[in-house]
Amino acid sequence: xxxxxxxxxxxxxxxxxxxxxxxxxxxxxxxxxxxxxxxxxxxxxxxxxxxxxxxxxxxxxxxxxxxxxxxxxxxxxxxxxxxxxxxxxxxxxxxxxxxxxxxxxxxxxxxxxxxxxxxxxxxxxxxxxxxxxxxxxxxxxxxxxxxxxxxxxxxxxxxxxxxxxxxxxxxxxxxxxxxxxxxxxxxxxxxxxxxxxxxxxxxxxxxxxxxxxxxxxxxxxxxxxxxxxxxxxxxxxxxxxxxxxxxxxxxxx
Amino acid sequence: xxxxxxxxxxxxxxxxxxxxxxxxxxxxxxxxxxxxxxxxxxxxxxxxxxxxxxxxxxxxxxxxxxxxxxxxxxxxxxxxxxxxxxxxxxxxxxxxxxxxxxxxxxxxxxxxxxxxxxxxxxxxxxxxxxxxxxxxxxxxxxxxxxxxxxxxxxxxxxxxxxxxxxxxxxxxxxxxxxxxxxxxxxxxxxxxxxxxxxxxxxxxxxxxxxxxxxxxxxxxxxxxxxxxxxxxxxxxxxxxxxxxxxxxxxxxxxxxxxxxxxxxxxxxxxxxxxxxxxxxxxxxxxxxxxxxxxxxxxxxxxxxxxxxxxxxxxxxxxxxxxxxxxxxxxxxxxxxxxxxxxxxxxxxxxxxxxxxxxxxxxxxxxxxxxxxxxx
Numbered sequence: 001x002x003x004x005x006x007x008x009x010x011x012x013x014x015x016x017x018x019x020x021x022x023x024x025x026x027x028x029x030x031x032x033x034x035x036x037x038x039x040x041x042x043x044x045x046x047x048x049x050x051x052x053x054x055x056x057x058x059x060x061x062x063x064x065x066x067x068x069x070x071x072x073x074x075x076x077x078x079x080x081x082x083x084x085x086x087x088x089x090x091x092x093x094x095x096x097x098x099x100x101x102x103x104x105x106x107x108x109x110x111x112x113x114x115x116x117x118x119x120x121x122x123x124x125x126x127x128x129x130x131x132x133x134x135x136x137x138x139x140x141x142x143x144x145x146x147x148x149x150x151x152x153x154x155x156x157x158x159x160x161x162x163x164x165x166x167x168x169x170x171x172x173x174x175x176x177x178x179x180x181x182x183x184x185x186x187x188x189x190x191x192x193x194x195x196x197x198x199x200x201x202x203x204x205x206x207x208x209x210x211x212x213x214x215x216x217x218x219x220x221x222x223x224x225x226x227x228x229x230x231x232x233x234x235x236x237x238x239x240x241x242x243x244x245x246x247x248x249x250x251x252x253x
Numbered sequence: 254x255x256x257x258x259x260x261x262x263x264x265x266x267x268x269x270x271x272x273x274x275x276x277x278x279x280x281x282x283x284x285x286x287x288x289x290x291x292x293x294x295x296x297x298x299x300x301x302x303x304x305x306x307x308x309x310x311x312x313x314x315x316x317x318x319x320x321x322x323x324x325x326x327x328x329x330x331x332x333x334x335x336x337x338x339x340x341x342x343x344x345x346x347x348x349x350x351x352x353x354x355x356x357x358x359x360x361x362x363x364x365x366x367x368x369x370x371x372x373x374x375x376x377x378x379x380x381x382x383x384x385x386x387x388x389x390x391x392x393x394x395x396x397x398x399x400x401x402x403x404x405x406x407x408x409x410x411x412x413x414x415x416x417x418x419x420x421x422x423x424x425x426x427x428x429x430x431x432x433x434x435x436x437x438x439x440x441x442x443x444x445x446x447x448x449x450x451x452x453x454x455x456x457x458x459x460x461x462x463x464x465x466x467x468x469x470x471x472x473x474x475x476x477x478x479x480x481x482x483x484x485x486x487x488x489x490x491x492x493x494x495x496x497x498x499x500x501x502x503x504x505x506x507x508x509x510x511x512x513x514x515x516x517x518x519x520x521x522x523x524x525x526x527x528x529x530x531x532x533x534x535x536x537x538x539x540x541x542x543x544x545x546x547x548x549x550x551x552x553x554x555x556x557x558x559x560x561x562x563x564x565x566x567x568x569x570x571x572x573x574x575x576x577x578x579x580x581x582x583x584x585x586x587x588x589x590x591x592x593x594x595x596x597x598x599x600x601x602x603x604x605x606x607x608x609x610x611x612x613x614x615x616x617x618x619x620x621x622x623x624x625x626x627x628x
Binding site for chain 1: 254258264536537540541546550626
């Protein structure tokens with residue numbers, strides 16, 4: 001049997017990023033090349049200061065590389081200005097942040113609808129879409145709750161729903177479990193691995209949380225601005241789901 | 254969602270919202286009072302000119318306004334009547350003099366004399382008595398606003414002008430002068446007598462034109478016929494009076510200056526609070542940017558915040574301004590509020606808030622969206 005060719009949704013080549021100016025100039029990324037495949041959850045791991053967040057910012061079209069090329073869903077980013085990059089983010093990228101970055105004055109449903117509104121999706125269709133996304137993350141009962149009335153895990157799931165609602169080609173998560181306890185961290189990672197099964201979407205999570213490793217299809221290790229290792233975990237996901245089920249059973253008992 | 258987000262951002266911090274609204278409210282009330290006083294002053298300055306049934310005014314050279322006119326020859330009336338296009342020529346008298354109160358003391362008044370049958374200039378808004386009553390011996394009419402100022406209680410009271418006794422036979426309401434000097438209406442003959450004016454002198458000839466006659470053409474003809482006097486169209490006389498009282502004396506400039514000051518203060522307060530609100534929500538704006546919102550989308554959120562503040566501040570400010578207008582209604586210096594002024598205030602408020610939003614927009618445009626990763 002011949003395996004399907006991977007569907008590359010993000011292709012970064014020889015990315016270099018220099019930060020600062022003059023004598024304070026620092027080379028945060030020194031020529032990073034990576035591809036994100038649809039249907040995969042990739043972890044980007046590395047010590048503090050290794051360039052994880054800078055790389056995530058570049059892959060998310062928030063920062064532009066000093067050198068190198070980036071293509072997302074077959075759209076090259078070269079030459080795009082801030083508005084062009086914002087449009088590319090709207091079309092293809094969903095973000096999940098370490099601190100959730102929900103709008104405290106909006107309900108869970110409104111937070112998700114806002115992301116759709118930014119994309120020009122409004123009205124009852126947007127409401128249905130937001131509700132569906134929240135249902136997908138198990139928060140159908142929290143539609144009208146404000147972030148202040150939700151646990152950290154619930155807030156992060158709202159953030160996942162917000163990223164999911166726009167059907168992005170790439171989901172980028174920045175330390176998605178860092179602010180969560182063990183149980184909520186597992187729940188969020190389970191959710192991300194489920195989302196990553198979608199054959200039209202790639203998920204990349206920047207993390208240094210070892211609890212996330214079992215959920216990954218692939219792990220990239222970055223050090224000092226360079227990718228220094230790559231590990232494929234073909235059967236990892238199934239094992240992890242079993243692990244999570246066992247943990248849940250244990251908690252219930 | 255932009256409106257929802259703007260609304261929630263505004264109401265999230267009630268104290269800041271209160272400060273913003275007080276700023277706008279203060280500004281609106283100040284501007285409304287200043288412009289309302291300006292409008293009220295305008296109306297008072299030109300009320301006699303607008304009420305007089307005439308298209309042209311013949312007066313002494315250099316007359317700056319209705320109240321401060323020098324005498325001219327009564328013969329100018331006949332020169333006017335002999336001019337083609339003139340239907341009527343009505344002599345008028347208006348001059349300052351002293352009013353001796355029945356309660357003692359005196360005050361300055363403007364005596365206006367005209368024969369009411371001439372349909373030139375008669376008291377209006379009569380609330381007690383009748384204009385025809387001016388034909389009675391010593392009869393004068395005054396405005397209710399000035400009763401206390403004139404030492405009067407009402408109709409039937411007597412006072413003295415010069416050496417002559419006058420008796421109040423009627424009252425008007427709302428005929429006030431910009432100089433806060435009461436108008437005393439009486440007949441032409443009695444006015445001349447009260448003012449000690451020679452029989453062949455008057456102050457104005459009010460010229461009513463025949464239908465279809467061109468005021469400018471007739472004015473030019475009259476200028477030749479009455480070379481010792483000045484001839485102005487109604488519009489020219491209005492303009493001259495307004496220029497004198499509002500701009501030559503600086504009164505109007507002070508009122509407009511006050512209004513501008515109100516706008517500047519309001520703009521600064523709103524800009525300051527909007528800027529600090531934006532600064533507090535900077536991370537949310539950075540998140541919006543990271544989610545892919547265009548800068549236009551963020552501008553709309555901030556402008557919606559400014560617009561909501563404007564509408565709320567306007568509603569509160571107008572409520573207070575209208576209360577002040579109501580309280581000033583029966584004073585010597587009434588504040589006017591017209592639909593046009595109310596609309597202008599709304600436009601000014603929205604413009605003020607939109608200008609205030611510029612600094613907040615500038616702050617948001619300098620956001621580094623990468624800050625969303627640094628919390």
